[in-house]
Each structure stands twice: as C-alpha cells, then as structure tokens.
Amino acid sequence: MFAFQVSPLNRHGDIRHHDTFINRIWQSEQAHYLPVYRQTIATRSREETYIPHWQSYSELVDIFGSLEQKHLIYLGEKNSEHFFTYRLKDESSLDQLKAATPESAIELLGLRELFKSLPAEDSYLCNVAIAMEHWHNTHQFCGYCGSETYSNKAGFVRTCSNKSCQQEHFPRTDSAVICAITNNDKILLGRQTSWPEHRYSVIAGFVEPGETLEQAVAREGFEETGLRLKNINYFKSQPWPFPQSLMVGFTAETQDYDIQLRDKELENAKWFTRDDIRILTERQELELPSVFSISRELINQWLKCTSC
Numbered sequence: 414m415f416a417f418q419v420s421p422l423n424r425h426g427d428i429r430h431h432d433t434f435i436n437r438i439w440q441s442e443q444a445h446y447l448p449v450y451r452q453t454i455a456t457r458s459r460e461e462t463y464i465p466h467w468q469s470y471s472e473l474v475d476i477f478g479s480l481e482q483k484h485l486i487y488l489g490e491k492n493s494e495h496f497f498t499y500r501l502k503d504e505s506s507l508d509q510l511k512a513a514t515p516e517s518a519i520e521l522l523g524l525r526e527l528f529k530s531l532p533a534e535d536s537y538l539c540n541v542a543i544a545m546e547h548w549h550n551t552h553q554f555c556g557y558c559g560s561e562t563y564s565n566k567a568g569f570v571r572t573c574s575n576k577s578c579q580q581e582h583f584p585r586t587d588s589a590v591i592c593a594i595t596n597n598d599k600i601l602l603g604r605q606t607s608w609p610e611h612r613y614s615v616i617a618g619f620v621e622p623g624e625t626l627e628q629a630v631a632r633e634g635f636e637e638t639g640l641r642l643k644n645i646n647y648f649k650s651q652p653w654p655f656p657q658s659l660m661v662g663f664t665a666e667t668q669d670y671d672i673q674l675r676d677k678e679l680e681n682a683k684w685f686t687r688d689d690i691r692i693l694t695e696r697q698e699l700e701l702p703s704v705f706s707i708s709r710e711l712i713n714q715w716l717k718c719t720s721c
C-alpha cells in the first residue's frame with residue numbers, strides 16, 4: 414500500500430534538543446534503538462521474513478561496551494516509549510551484533526528490501542532512520558570551512574568543530590515533482606533504460622533552485638516529453654528516502670499528443686488508455702511501479718476516476 418503516509422510518533426521537535434530531555438530517557442527501559450549503517454537497517458529473521466532488530470540501551474551496552482550520544486538520533490515517542498536510531502561505527506559492529514544474537518540471522522538490509530513486509534509504523538520509523546543516517550554520512554565536514562562536524566541536539570544538527578566557524582547544519586530533503594499527465598482518456602507513461610523490461614511510470618524530476626513546484630512540473634514535462642502542460646494541480650506527497658527525497662505529486666493535462674523525448678532522460682514514452690493498462694498488465698507486457706510508491710498511487714487514482 415501507498416507507503417510512509419502514517420505518522421505514528423510525536424517527534425518532540427520542540428524539546429528534543431534539550432539535554433535534560435534526552436538525558437532523562439536515553440538510558441531508560443522505555444528507550445528502543447534501531448541500529449543502522451550506511452542506508453541499511455539491522456534486521457533479524459522471523460519466520461520467513463526480516464524485522465527491524467530493535468535493541469534496548471542495556472543490550473547495546475553489553476555488545477559495544479558503552480554508547481555515545483553522538484551516535485544517537487531521536488526518532489520520537491509513542492505511548493511513553495521512545496525510539497532512537499543507533500548509528501553503527503563500522504561493519505565490524507555488525508559482527509558484534511551477530512555474535513550477541515546467535516539464535517537469529519542478523520542482516521543489514523536496505524529499505525527497498527524491507528518495507529514490503531513491514532507494518533506501517535515500522536516502515537515510518539525505518540524511513541526516518543535511513544534518511545537521517547544518510548544525511549549524517551554525507552555531512553561529516555562543514556560546507557563553509559571544511560572542518561569536521563559533530564552531531565548534537567538529538568542528531569538533528571551537525572555543528573562545525575572549528576571554533577571560529579561553528580556553523581550549524583540541518584537535515585536536508587531534496588524536493589522532486591512527479592506528475593500524471595493526461596490527455597482526455599489517455600495517460601502518459603514513460604520508461605528509463607535502466608528499468609526492468611516492461612516497467613513504465615509517470616514523469617518525475619528534481620526541483621531546481623528558484624522554481625515553484627508547478628514550474629518544475631511544467632519544465633520536466635516539456636524537457637522529457639515535449640508536451641505543454643496546463644491545469645497543474647497538487648495531488649499528494651511522499652517522503653522517498655532513496656536517499657533523501659520528498660516526492661510532491663501533481664496531475665496535469667495537455668492538448669498535445671506528439672511526444673518528443675527532448676532531454677533523452679526517457680528511453681520511451683507512450684499514451685495509454687485504461688483498457689490498454691488493464692490488458693497489457695494482464696498479459697505481463699506492462700509493469701506498473703510498486704504499490705508502495707506515489708507514482709502507482711497517481712496511476713491508480715486515474716484508473717479509478719471515471720470523470721477524468
């Protein structure tokens with residue numbers, strides 16, 4: 414199902430940067446830690462699937478000897494239980510985790526491999542954990558002076574260690590637009606060379622500096638397909654932590670039919686009727702995007718709509 418739409422936690426964004434708040438909870442029995450390493454999550458096998466390998470403070474101390482707050486990221490609270498990410502220092506940390514739980518198969522897995530089997534709540538937590546871990550990994554050094562940065566304020570700030578700089582850096586999100594383009598009873602779907610055979614999806618691209626979201630939709634639509642768009646309307650949005658995007662969904666109409674792959678980002682793009690999609694997917698000659706994605710949600714919404 415359309416993923417990352419549930420927000421089950423109180424992130425406590427107003428108080429998480431206070432040392433007194435974190436100091437009160439981080440060693441308590443209500444603190445739960447999800448070990449992460451370079452966009453992967455520590456998981457353990459259960460029956461025929463993998464689940465996040467949540468650990469208590471004392472379990473992690475038993476494994477690693479001690480915990481440092483600079484490796485923690487506060488995710489939020491639900492029913493007085495507090496959830497953290499614990500950033501593993503290196504791959505050898507995984508071996509230590511494995512050795513501590515010999516009865517379970519511990520693996521580092523990416524979100525794409527995991528979220529098909531995760532309940533919405535775990536999916537949300539893993540999404541935030543992966544996105545934050547990626548930001549920490551890619552902001553080890555200050556963009557102003559080049560000095561090392563360090564994590565603080567519950568993992569939501571990295572501060573430059575250079576005393577004459579001390580610039581604070583905050584988590585980044587890359588804005589991208591994704592749009593279902595229609596012309597009367599047809600929808601435009603395109604594919605990239607690297608995608609699996611028969612996979613088609615709606616048009617997407619990153620927002621450039623100085624653009625509104627609607628301008629980005631019009632530009633991307635024209636660059637990728639040569640179509641001039643009108644009636645560009647907001648649909649829904651979806652965090653997409655691969656690695657750190659926010660996909661902002663739109664619908665748009667065009668009176669043009671002729672497709673020109675102007676920027677060659679797409680290998681092919683075609684018009685499809687609802688019957689085309691039904692028949693081709695049944696024949697396995699068309700593969701739509703994952704049901705977890707906003708691209709599929711856009712297509713499904715159009716398929717269901719009899720008046721658009």
Ligand SMILES: [Zn+2]
Nearest residue numbers: 555558573578
């Ligand atoms: Zn600096």
